[in-house]
Amino acid sequence: MVATATAAPGSLRVVSDDNYPPYLFMGPDHQPRGYLVDEWKLWEQKTGVHVELIPTDWANAQHMLLDGKADVIEMLFRTPEREVHYDFSEAYAKVSVGIYVDSSISGIDDIDALRGFEVGVERGDACTEHLRLHGINAIKLYRGYTEMIDAVRDRDVRILCMDDYPANYYLYKNGSSVKFTRAFEFYSGDFHRGVRKGDLATLALVDRGMKLITSDEREALRRKWMGRPVSFTPYTQFFAYALLLVGIAGIALGIWVFSLRRAVERRTRDLGFLAYHDALTRLPNRSLLIDRLDHAIKQGEGSRLALFLIGLDHFKRINESVGHEVGDQLIKEVAERLSGIGPTHTVARVGSDAFAVTLQGPLDTTTITAAAERMLRLIGKGFAWGGRNIFISASIGISIYPGDGADGASLLKHADAALGQAKREGRSRFRFYSASLSNEAQVLLDLGEGLREALQRDEFVLLYQPQAELRSGRVVGVEALLRWRRNGTDMMMPDRFVPYAEETGFINAIGDWVLQEACHRAAHWLRIGLPELGMAVNLSPRQFAGPHLFEHVSDALGASGLPPHLLELEITEGSLLQHGAAVSSTLASLRGLGLSLAIDDFGTGYSSLAYLNQFPIQVLKIDRSFLSGLPDDPRAVSLTSTIVAMGRNMNMRVLAEGVENLAQWNFLRDLGCHGAQGWYVGPPMTAEVFEAWMATNPVFPPPGDPSSG
Known part of the structure; x- marks a missing residue:
């Protein structure tokens, strides 16, 4: 029998993101440049198969492959959602993805801190799946990274989810014109090449060609596009000894400078954090609360937003009777209880004995009343100290957007007025800024009291x-x-x-x-x-x-x-x-x-x-x-x-x-x-x-x- 082999195609259409430096981006002459351009030229030389490299926006690149208008897609993260549609090559690069934040915002140090903010993401990016997996659904999609950077400059969005390679490029390219910094690493992943599900012949062809590129050729590509390493060659033994001594001194000096820089950075980071957070509870402070309220209102997240301003009753007596150290511990426990009550928008400490909680969504009087009652019960449970329990009560003032204010400052002001009313009426209760809602809530409270005894x-x-x-x-x-x-x-x-x-x-x-x-x-x-x-x-x-x-x-x-x-x-x-x-x-x-x-x-x-x-x-x-x-x-x-x-x-x-x-x-x-x-x-x-x-x-x-x- 005569063995047959599948003939290689005459050409291969490769599609990828046109805005991903240094891998692939458009030069001043509007021609594609980058690591992938040179790599696929080498692949073409090794295999004899013509490569048509098609740069386009990332979402369109994925559509082109799935619609049969391309054979291979480059720089693809592997996710469960994508495994349904693609077969993947072996990983060839590790990429970190960060959360980049406008410098005017502080305190974004983990994924939970993104709640209440809108996050800009490139359309089709795997970052969308990761954000939604963590419950972050306020996502604004952009055609590419350039459009995202322009949105930051225009204050259309203030937080971005970006791969570190293009983010670092734009941080360098834009200098002081765009002030955003990397807040934290969100996740990391591997780059793969992808083909349509079941197209294993094309995937095998691509892999064979990539293996023909030598390590020296890859190193040359790396030096060209990823940076050139500095080499050291001693010329004489004396010069080597001199360099060694200078090197040791330099290392010592470098360590000292590095340590000093780290200390300064840490202190600067701490100061930035404290500008928007409470030092004792690590919760957002009044400034960040108002900022988040304004942002939520601007983005129109949900039809209603309720602000609960919680004042601890007679907290001064706690400090006077058992000391400030115990009082601080009680404040921290109150913060933990409020943070655990459920799907809140923000929990903040806005004063020495005052907290704020915001809720969003399709809220009605029943939902808001029940939430306030739950908060009062949580705070009133008692706090263990020195073998005994300390009991404290709270009063709550409630304001609701849009009826009680059009911005964060107004909502906070009106919640404070309602809190004052609750305290004047005897404390350990809550009141709405709207008198009619307070009356409706009182009916519900009476109903709840009857249910407890029924x-x-x-x-x-x-x-x-x-x-x-x-x-x-x-x-x-x-x-x-x-x-x-x-x-x-x-x-x-x-x-x-x-x-x-x-x-x-x-x-x-x-x-x-x-x-x-x-x-x-x-x-x-x-x-x-x-x-x-x-x-x-x-x-x-x-x-x-x-x-x-x-x-x-x-x-x-x-x-x-x-x-x-x-x-x-x-x-x-x-x-x-x-x-x-x-x-x-x-x-x-x-x-x-x-x-x-x-x-x-x-x-x-x-x-x-x-x-x-x-x-x-x-x-x-x-x-x-x-x-x-x-x-x-x-x-x-x-x-x-x-x-x-x-x-x-x-x-x-x-x-x-x-x-x-x-x-x-x-x-x-x-x-x-x-x-x-x-x-x-x-x-x-x-x-x-x-x-x-x-x-x-x-x-x-x-x-x-x-x-x-």
Whole structure:
């Protein structure tokens, strides 16, 4: 047999960043220059394959390769996202990536310090992936490094993520015209050459040609583009000894100068840090807080921003009674507690006994009130000292952008006014700058106070709404619905207190009570001879995301003796999408107990077939809003029909909520829907009323109904 070989292509198209000195950049004559230009010329000579080197912006370079308009891409970092699209050569250079900061900003010394700032990145750069991996999403993309430097000069952006090679070039090239410095190394990576996924023949050709370039040729390239090393050749022994002595003296002097320089740099860095940070807690100070607020407002990050100004009550007495050393330690512990409360925008120390915390996002009064209450509780927990606890309280003033100020200084001024009001009213409380919001917050605080006592007073009640099988008409289950009989008066609906319970964390204790009560009630019905009835229990998003959900469910089943197949846990679409794969193992474990899982109010959130397929869901509950027009509204008919067909095709049981009349019942039954819940079947009832109601053996449609036959 005759062996065949794949013929080498006549030419090779190599694409890369046109703005990456010293590897590749455009010279004054608008022609490409740099290390890669000379290296690929050598490759061309060694292989006889013509190389077309195509300099372009980095994002376009990647698109050209993936679109088949280039064969090889140069200077590519290897990342998980890129491994899907590329095959890579061996690494050929190590590159560091730094965070470069406008000299007017101090205190940016790690990745967490970037929160609240916008970071400039070259479009298509792997830095974008690394920033988002660390939770930094305020990213502004630029075509190339030149555009980024111009943006710094124009004050359009003040922080850049750049590879060190081009950054150092522009630091040198621009001199004093662009004042930015390297704050810290963000990460480092290796340069690879890349080809389209599966194009291994081209990758092998490139590697073979690169191996033909000799070490001497590479050293010449390195000297030309990366700097020329200084060599020392002794001419006489005497001269060598003289140089040796001078060298020793020079080394000693150099060490001294280096040490002095390092000390000066360290001191300068410390002074720069202290200009924008508190020396005791290392938190941002008032100046940096205002700067970050102004930057956040300018960039429009989120529709609302809340500033909490926290003043420790009677802190002077602490210093006078136990000393300033203990007082300083207490200040540091307060700083640690506030820094750990959650996803804050900034935590700062703005005075000897004052702190500031900012929150951003879709904030409402409930969220802000709950956050303030949480801060007061954290500070009021007590601080251990000398075998005893020191207790201290705090007052908080709150201002909100945009209503209470258009810049950081105004927000801080108005929060201070609200703090003064809180202290005048007796301390250990919070007040909004807006009087109307303070009144609204007071209502929520009263609600929270009642929630704290509701479990002890046995004020929560479960009502049970029946669920019927559409084909047979039998009652096959109930949904447990929470109510609050506050102070023995009328029952309060959950939409009035559950959102605040969610924000404050009370929902966990309430949810555990609901689970235990519902399981015990269903087990009791079995013991007194009622037919097997499924018990559907709603899980709140916070309860669903909790680390001990499996244990709580298992405990409730074990304590009550309820057969697991009779328990159904209802989860909202939003909870599934928000927590995603992080809870898939928990759901699998719950399913392993033998219970059922349902998606509640299906169709009102961001429905995703991928998620339905990913998680072990057995039941879809159609939201009542889809049934209001049935069976006459064509749109409602179309939507409901689609959901039912989808559920059935995925082997799920479909139950419609809000069934109010016989026409809806018949339509859903004929459509193939499995179950119904609503006032046509039965209203929410107390346990005693439901037991009596079941004794009548209800069947649907009821006998005598014109359409029941």
